[in-house]
Amino acid sequence: MAKLLLKLQRYFRRKPVRFFTLLALYLAAGSLVFLHSGFSGEPTVPGSPRSPAAAEGPGLPYLGVMQLGRGFKAAATVPAGARRHGPWFKSTSKEPSERGKPRENGGPRSRALRGRSGREKEEDRARYVGCYEDNTRRRTLRGMSFFDYKKMTVFRCQDNCAERGYLYAGLEFGAECYCGHKIQASNASESECNMECKGERSNTCGGINRLSIYRLELAQESARRYGSAIFRGCFRRPENVSIALPASQLMLNMSVDKCVDFCTEKEFPLAALAGTTCRCGFPSTLFPLHEREDEQLCAHKCAAEEFESCGSAEFLLVYQTQVQDNRCMDRRFLPSRAKQLVALASFPGAGNTWARHLIELATGFYTGSYYFDGSLYNKGFKGERDHWRSGRTICIKTHESGQKEIESFDSAILLIRNPYKALMAEFNRKYGGHIGFAAHAHWKGKEWPEFVANYAPWWATHTLDWLRFGKKVLVVHFEDLKRDLFVQLQRMVALLGVPACEDRLLCVEGQKDGNFKRSGLRKLEYDPYTPEMRKAISGYIRTVDAALKLRNLSGVPEDYFPR
Helix, strand or coil, X not given: CHHHHHHHHHHHHHCHHHHHHXXXXXXHHHHHHHHHHXXXXXXXXXXXXXXXXXXXXXXCCCXXXXXXXXXXXXXXXXXXXXXXXXXXXXXXXXXXXXCCCCCCCCCHHHHHXXXXXXXXXXXXXXXXXXXXXXXXXXXXXXXCEEECCCCCCHHHHHHHHHHCCCCEEEEECCCEEEEECCCCCCECCHHHCCCECCCCCCCECCECCEEEEEEECCCCHHHCCCCCCEEEEEEECCCCHHHHCCEEEECCCCCHHHHHHHHHHCCCCEEEEECCEEEEECCECCECCCCCEXXXXXXXXXXXCCCCXXXXXXXXXXXXXXXXXXXXXXXXXXXXXXXXXXXXXXXXXXXXXXXXXXXXHHHCECCEECCCCHHHHHCCCHHHHCCCCCCCCCCEEXXXXXXXXXXXXXXXXXXXXXXXXXXXXHHHHHHHCCCCCCCHHHHHCCHHHHHHHHHHHHXXXXXXXXXXXXXXXXXXXHHHHHHCHHHHHHHHHHHHCCCCCHHHHHHHHHCCCCCCCCCCCCCCCCCCCCHHHHHHHHHHHHHHHHXXXXXXXXXXXXXXXXX
């Protein structure tokens, strides 16, 4: 053995290149073995952060490629008598995904196209059913929907729909996800579903006005839950109740869950409990949900649930289901070039992106931007890529405040927000993204004082410049828009020169939050404003208040002054 080793040593001394070649091959083989073992399975570490949840929109948490069974399990364990309140479309499941199990490469769509024999296996939680036509005016799947023009995948769409109890998940245009309980369109040729998913090029996500639809296989019928429903209040029965709420069913064993499930199955966004009758419909001029009654008038015990109220024949208890009201979801570019440029002007952090969302739903036309924000484009603001002078969008987002920039516009909607809230919102956006939050280190460090010193004066000069140089300015206070959305949105739409359809505005009220409205400012453990900061900001508020009143406008809202 020693002689053999000695011979090898002498050989490699004479041929060093061969020695290093063999060594490199050995290391490469070891690396491949290591990588293969790493992909074949991962240990599950409870609580380990794996998915980039902060990058996704509110109400639609990042679900990654976790197994669909999680959504059904969470739903199946909901107690039968649990009253469903809480945020609409927000998942309450917190159990970790089953990442320890190996997953197959390629989604069910690719398996269907490749003809694998395992497509119909019992363990598959989603089954591809085909390519279907779609129409922006009348959707094929009429439940919840969301867009992501950067990270959409088949599994992500399926997971979102499954989490909310829908039977079908459909993908369109490579980046759009639609959910529903029934398919309301005819088949299309498979060749027409030809667009790759934005988040995984190996799979197909529909086409132009074409949906790749999957049926989400349920282990048991009792697992089909519809998530949280928003409690809208107690309302007097409308005069033409059969027209205002066209679907109804007698339920002797009435409960909130049963009525909400019935209306969700019928694809209506409103469920109204009227004693032993469940009624379904849309918000409309016949039933606008603007005049709430005392809840005691609806406090009649449900037959099936002792601790729930089910309203009466005269006073209806109304819930908003998970069904998306699609009457205001269609959007497009202007059919002809706009004759005037209308600015949607605001100080950063004053809710401009949220206002854009409302305007797009209310008018049916895309809004543009003086800038280009790729993250906004990826979330569905398709006017973001157009040049602001293109004339294809209904109005233009801008934070500019110079005379030259302001005089470039023919009219403007000027959105003003409480500077204390606006400064914090912009600081959160700057250090945490559109819907994220700044870290405590940023609030405690030098960044916050420097930010306030630079931005607080700009809050005042921005408004003063638009009041001075703007040609036709409609002032809208962010607080008034939140408090009375219907009336304020009517004013904004009127300035834009678009006929205000009341039913469409009522639809907007039910879809008002969108993907870029931050879910309230995160409560800090301390007040970030020092006495010196408050003193300076109070002076700016008084200056703006006086400027508004000088032009015969209402001054700033009272809640600007408590500090």
